[in-house]
Amino acid sequence: MPDLVTHTAAAYFLSRHRCFQRYRVLFYLGTILPDILARPIHIIFPQLYFYSVAIHTPIFMAIFTLFFSEFFRKDRWAVVKFLGAGIVVHFALDLLQKHLAAGYYWFFPFSWKSFEIGLFWPEDFVSLIPLWCVLVLAAEILQRLKEHSSHRTA
């Protein structure tokens, strides 16, 4: 996985459109969900590693999205859509990585075969965190200035 700062920065730039306004937090949550469900298990309890293998897979996350949406009375479809879109973005970033062993089991439980594009090692993105922070800050300042000036002209 790239670090969660990279995942969140990607979510930030992809959710700039107004249509994300109401459920942006679900999109953000989706972009980190596979890692926050799976990684703590094998970082804190490495002996339980194989219990976490299924969690970071598309089928588990798809069912989890449906499960999670059951706890929303209204707009369940919107929850599925925004959370699901975030998860897709997460997996798209993970697909860019390379590993010494098999990386991610996209077709689990039907196959243990893995596929990755193989552009980066999982830790390569860590060096780029300052850049992501500057870009997010710059985008946020620009938007605030734009909102402020449109307020004044109105």
Added chain:
Amino acid sequence: MIWRYRLLRVAVYFSSLVLLVLYGRFFHPFVTLQMCLADPEKYDGVTIHVGNEAVIVEVLPDGFSLEQLGRRVRVLGPRDVRVGEFIILNAVFHKEGWLEVKRMRIAEKRRAKIWLSVFPAVFICIYFVARFRFDFRTLYFEER
């Protein structure tokens, strides 16, 4: 009536998730270092992947020692490594209880990656709690 259907859906989804986790645990095809150490004769000469939180604990004249899940193993390989680094390797297991490196990689910034990842996780959780509150009576998230 609606509650009943919801309960059924929740039960079906939750059971499916549990079954997937159990399938991943009990039907994975991988040979691990722990399996090799438990039955060295059976896995002699087998190439395995070691990457689950393995850490270098000692540099030796012909390689280094790594520790994984509380077990220490001697590794025949390069010596230009540092104690405390996370290591990921493909290696041949020998029945005497040592490994011969085929390919290896030091996950240099893994610690930084883990700690830096805590911040966005906490931020998003706070953002979520600020947007939704959980009603324990109905078991639904409600928008604030």
